[in-house]
Amino acid sequence: MLEIVDLECVRGDRRLFSGLAFSLESGELLHLHGHNGSGKTTLMRAICGLIRPTAGEVQWNGTDIRRLGEEFNRELAYVGHRNGIKDDLTGVENLRISCVLDGIAVSEAKAWDALEQMGLKGCEDLPVRVLSQGQKRRVSLARLLLHASPLWILDEPFTALDKAAVGFLQTVIRSHVERAGMVILTTHQEVSLTRGQVKQLQLGWKGDGDV
Amino acid sequence: MFEAFLIIVRRDITLAMRRRSDLFTTLFFFVIVVSLFPLGIGPEMNTLRLIAPGVVWVAALLASMLALERLFAADFEDGTLEQMLLVPQPLSLLVLGKVTAHWLVTGLPLAIVAPLLGLQYDLSPEALGVLVVSLLLGTPALSLIGAIGAALTLGLRGGGVLVSLLVLPLCIPVLIFGAGAVEANVSGLGEQGHLSMLGALLVLSLLFSPLAASAALRISAE
Amino acid sequence: MNSRLINWFKFSSPATYYPLAGRLVPLFSVIALVLIGVGLYMSFFIAPTDYKQGEGYRIIFVHVPAAWMSMFIYVVMAVWSGLGLVFNTRLSAMMAKALAPTGAMFAFLALWTGAFWGKPMWGAWWVWDARLTSELILLFLYIGFIALQGAIDDPRRADRAGAILALVGVVNIPIIYFSVKWWNTLHQGASVSITKGSSMGQVMLWTMLIMTLGFWAYSIAVSLARVRSIILERERDTTWVSELPEVRG
Numbered sequence: 316m317l318e319i320v321d322l323e324c325v326r327g328d329r330r331l332f333s334g335l336a337f338s339l340e341s342g343e344l345l346h347l348h349g350h351n352g353s354g355k356t357t358l359m360r361a362i363c364g365l366i367r368p369t370a371g372e373v374q375w376n377g378t379d380i381r382r383l384g385e386e387f388n389r390e391l392a393y394v395g396h397r398n399g400i401k402d403d404l405t406g407v408e409n410l411r412i413s414c415v416l417d418g419i420a421v422s423e424a425k426a427w428d429a430l431e432q433m434g435l436k437g438c439e440d441l442p443v444r445v446l447s448q449g450q451k452r453r454v455s456l457a458r459l460l461l462h463a464s465p466l467w468i469l470d471e472p473f474t475a476l477d478k479a480a481v482g483f484l485q486t487v488i489r490s491h492v493e494r495a496g497m498v499i500l501t502t503h504q505e506v507s508l509t510r511g512q513v514k515q516l517q518l519g520w521k522g523d524g525d526v
Numbered sequence: 527m528f529e530a531f532l533i534i535v536r537r538d539i540t541l542a543m544r545r546r547s548d549l550f551t552t553l554f555f556f557v558i559v560v561s562l563f564p565l566g567i568g569p570e571m572n573t574l575r576l577i578a579p580g581v582v583w584v585a586a587l588l589a590s591m592l593a594l595e596r597l598f599a600a601d602f603e604d605g606t607l608e609q610m611l612l613v614p615q616p617l618s619l620l621v622l623g624k625v626t627a628h629w630l631v632t633g634l635p636l637a638i639v640a641p642l643l644g645l646q647y648d649l650s651p652e653a654l655g656v657l658v659v660s661l662l663l664g665t666p667a668l669s670l671i672g673a674i675g676a677a678l679t680l681g682l683r684g685g686g687v688l689v690s691l692l693v694l695p696l697c698i699p700v701l702i703f704g705a706g707a708v709e710a711n712v713s714g715l716g717e718q719g720h721l722s723m724l725g726a727l728l729v730l731s732l733l734f735s736p737l738a739a740s741a742a743l744r745i746s747a748e
Numbered sequence: 749m750n751s752r753l754i755n756w757f758k759f760s761s762p763a764t765y766y767p768l769a770g771r772l773v774p775l776f777s778v779i780a781l782v783l784i785g786v787g788l789y790m791s792f793f794i795a796p797t798d799y800k801q802g803e804g805y806r807i808i809f810v811h812v813p814a815a816w817m818s819m820f821i822y823v824v825m826a827v828w829s830g831l832g833l834v835f836n837t838r839l840s841a842m843m844a845k846a847l848a849p850t851g852a853m854f855a856f857l858a859l860w861t862g863a864f865w866g867k868p869m870w871g872a873w874w875v876w877d878a879r880l881t882s883e884l885i886l887l888f889l890y891i892g893f894i895a896l897q898g899a900i901d902d903p904r905r906a907d908r909a910g911a912i913l914a915l916v917g918v919v920n921i922p923i924i925y926f927s928v929k930w931w932n933t934l935h936q937g938a939s940v941s942i943t944k945g946s947s948m949g950q951v952m953l954w955t956m957l958i959m960t961l962g963f964w965a966y967s968i969a970v971s972l973a974r975v976r977s978i979i980l981e982r983e984r985d986t987t988w989v990s991e992l993p994e995v996r997g
Contacts, residue, residue: 327902328985363612366748367836369904389614397605403544404537415533416613416620442544674916678909682899691895692913695888696920699927706931715934723930727923738916745908 316340317362317466317497322371324357331357332518333370341465341495342512344488346502349518355501356396358518359468362499363393375466389418392464394472398455402444406430406454409443413458421461429460434480448475459487467491469500530615534623535630541600542631548596552632553639556589560643571648578647579657579708583701586636586661587668591693593632594672595686597624598743602680611747618736621743625666625673625736633665649712656711656721663724664704670731670739671696677742700727760837762979763988769972776969783962790955804868809952811861813960814854815879817967818886819921821851825893826918829911839975841907842982844914845897846974850967852890858883878932882925889917903982 316338323333331354339345347355360366362373364380364387372379380387400409407426414421430439433453443451452475459467467488473481481504488498542549563581564574601607601624610620640661641654649657675693679685707720791809798805825844832840862880863873874880893913900906983989990996 325904360748365608365611385614385616388612391612393609393612395605395608397603397608399605399609401537401541401604401606403541408537408540412533412537413609416530416610416615418530418614674912678896678913679899684899688895688899691888692892695885695892695924696916698885699920699923702927702931706934710934723927730923734919738912742909742912745905745912748902748905 316376318374318377319362320372320374322358322361322373323369324354324361324366325369326354326357335371337514337516339497339499339514341497342492343514344492344498344500344512345514345516346500347516347518348501353518355518356470359393359470359499359501360395363391363468364388365393390464391466391468392459392462393468393470394455394459395470398451400443400451400455403442405440405442406435406446406457407439409454410457410461414461417458417462417464419461419463425461429457430454432460432483433457434483449477449480452476453480456484459491465496467496467498467500469498469502471501473502473504527615527619530613531619531623531626534620535627538624538627539630542627549631549635552589552593553635555592556585556636557639557643559585559588561646564646574647575649575712578644578649579653579705579712581647582640582643582657583660583664583705583708586640586665586704587694587697587701589636590633590665590668590672591690593628594669594676594689594693597628597673597676598680599676599685602747607743607747611744617740617743621673621677621740622732622736625669625739628673629666629669633661633669636665637661649708653708653711656717657708659721660704660707660717660724663721663728664700667700667724667728667731668697670728670735671700673739674735674742677739677746680743680746700724703727760835760839762839762842762983763986765839766976766979766992769976773969773972773976776965776972780962780965780969783958783965785962787955787959787962790951790958795951795955796949802868804865807861807865809955809959811858811865812956813963814861815858815883816960817963818851818855818858818883818890821847821854821967822886822889822914822921823918825851826914829914832907833911833915838907838982839979841911842975842978843971844910845907846971846978847967848890848893848897849974850970852887852894854963854967855883855887855890859887876932878925878929881928881932885924885928886921889921893917 318338319336322335324331335358337345347358349355357366361368364373367381372381374380375383375387375390399413400406401412404412407423407430410426410429411421411423414426427439430436430453433456435450435453435457438446438450443454446454452472456472469488472484476484485504488500492498560582563577567573567577598607601610611617613620637658640657644654644657672689672693675689675696678692679689682688703720703723707717707724710720711717787809791806795806795809797803825847828840828844828847831837832844859880862883866875866880867873893910896913897906897910900909980989980995
């Protein structure tokens with residue numbers, strides 16, 4: 316279970332949010348809303364542990380993630396604004412390196428398979444540099460198919476994707492939630508789930524923190 | 527765990543091999559700087575023999591400063607650094623992997639071409655050998671210490687100059703013992719002491735700088 | 749946690765520290781003024797003329813305490829930095845930031861007075877002596893710290909990056925000093941021994957001690973004054989700052 320306790324983040328001179336509290340159980344999806352600059356990305360990065368909050372803490376199963384350190388990273392998959400892939404490496408290379416770092420053994424065939432599922436058939440062993448924005452995004456998202464981590468944090472995962480890819484990613488997210496996973500995401504798309512619970516959180520006005 | 531270290535080393539070397547021009551700029555910078563000194567000082571062989579250890583070592587120091595800026599910058603820009611902070615592996619181990627790869631593609635070539643440059647300064651074969659050994663022990667220490675500076679200045683305006691400002695003073699001991707080893711050999715004093723000190727510095731920086739650099743990376747990546 | 753510890757943390761809040769520092773600044777300024785005044789008087793008029801080095805030696809009453817202070821302040825800076833990293837207290841980092849310019853100033857003063865002393869003694873403004881060289885490197889370390897903090901816009905990142913640099917620096921200072929000394933003895937450079945050489949008389953020792961204490965008081969006064977303005981700048985949006993009489997007036 317993920318619990319946000321009394322969280323406050325300040326960027327530069329601006330207090331983005333304070334006293335933020337909510338929790339997320341397995342099988343739940345949290346959809347973050349808020350205008351540009353309301354602190355959605357900051358909140359997600361704080362939950363990952365990339366940003367140290369000015370006050371409050373993020374707890375995973377009751378323990379502060381600062382104390383869990385690298386152990387918490389095992390529970391987590393984060394897709395940020397930047398794709399986190401190397402332009403000079405091929406899709407397969409990128410995927411396999413990221414899996415080794417995540418401590419998952421992935422065979423060459425499995426990596427090819429994941430990329431094919433993401434609709435990258437024929438581009439698997441091209442350097443990512445020559446792919447389009449949307450295809451790069453797909454390479455980056457292919458990690459989700461191989462990860463076993465329960466908590467997914469997806470910052471605008473649908474950007475640059477075409478309709479087919481958006482649809483596919485939605486089913487991936489849906490089945491992750493159905494398998495008792497947790498998802499936190501920001502997007503301008505509506506996310507439809509068949510099972511599980513969708514929570515909404517609006518950032519950017521006074522007294523936020525209610526789910 | 528060790529697998530993660532190896533994959534980072536392999537990844538960075540592969541990347542460097544696919545962008546070979548970066549690799550050669552550092553090396554040529556080193557060669558050019560060393561070749562400039564006789565032009566500034568004059569071709570008097572006795573003087574050149576005297577200043578050779580210092581010149582080669584200062585040039586190696588500057589060349590490794592030049593290469594430092596790129597150590598984390600590319601990973602920072604494309605977001606792979608962010609992902610590296612979020613994997614279930616000790617970050618200092620990954621940093622050590624990056625530094626190792628960085629040294630293999632920038633530091634090691636310096637040690638390999640150094641004897642050729644030493645010939646320009648009429649160093650004896652024995653002194654050339656000491657020069658190579660001192661560079662082999664010293665340049666990894668430079669890369670390790672430099673990693674701290676590179677991590678601290680990540681994403682800052684004018685990071686390249688700033689990193690030299692931060693790191694150069696910290697590299698002075700390596701310079702002293704590195705150049706000193708060659709000098710001691712030339713003057714017949716024996717290079718043992720200097721080389722052991724260099725080795726000690728290398729061990730110390732192996733122990734501490736990955737930790738300091740990874741703490742700095744976490745701060746810079748916020 | 750015992751009550752003493754809680755008490756300490758109370759003063760680590762900028763809002764309680766600011767008025768406390770405000771009361772201490774005049775106190776330490778006066779102490780500094782008196783001690784440095786007495787010290788200077790003693791060094792010019794009471795300390796005897798050195799039979800070997802003449803009147804010129806009197807500059808050591810500024811040089812030596814300045815060199816001591818420059819080293820000591822770096823250590824204090826590193827301690828504050830370490831505390832700031834461990835306990836995540838904002839004030840510790842502000843103290844480290846406030847101390848850096850004073851430390852750099854003392855390092856510069858030590859170099860400058862060293863040059864003044866060197867000219868009549870060895871006929872050269874600069875001698876590559878182990879101590880002077882180490883002092884120069886120390887000045888570089890201070891400049892690096894100040895430059896790094898200046899280059900980072902976000903104050904929290906600046907504090908923590910500076911803290912790491914200060915800690916790395918403080919680990920390196922003994923190594924640097926040792927290696928410079930090794931280098932110096934091998935090259936048989938001029939050995940400048942300022943404190944040794946002539947046997948120091950009782951009066952000279954006292955003068956130096958008083959000057960050092962005066963510099964201490966000065967450093968405390970200046971860094972507290974500086975930390976006050978850093979607090980005001982960083983906390984300008986808080987209510988306690990806007991309610992201060994000097995801000996409202």
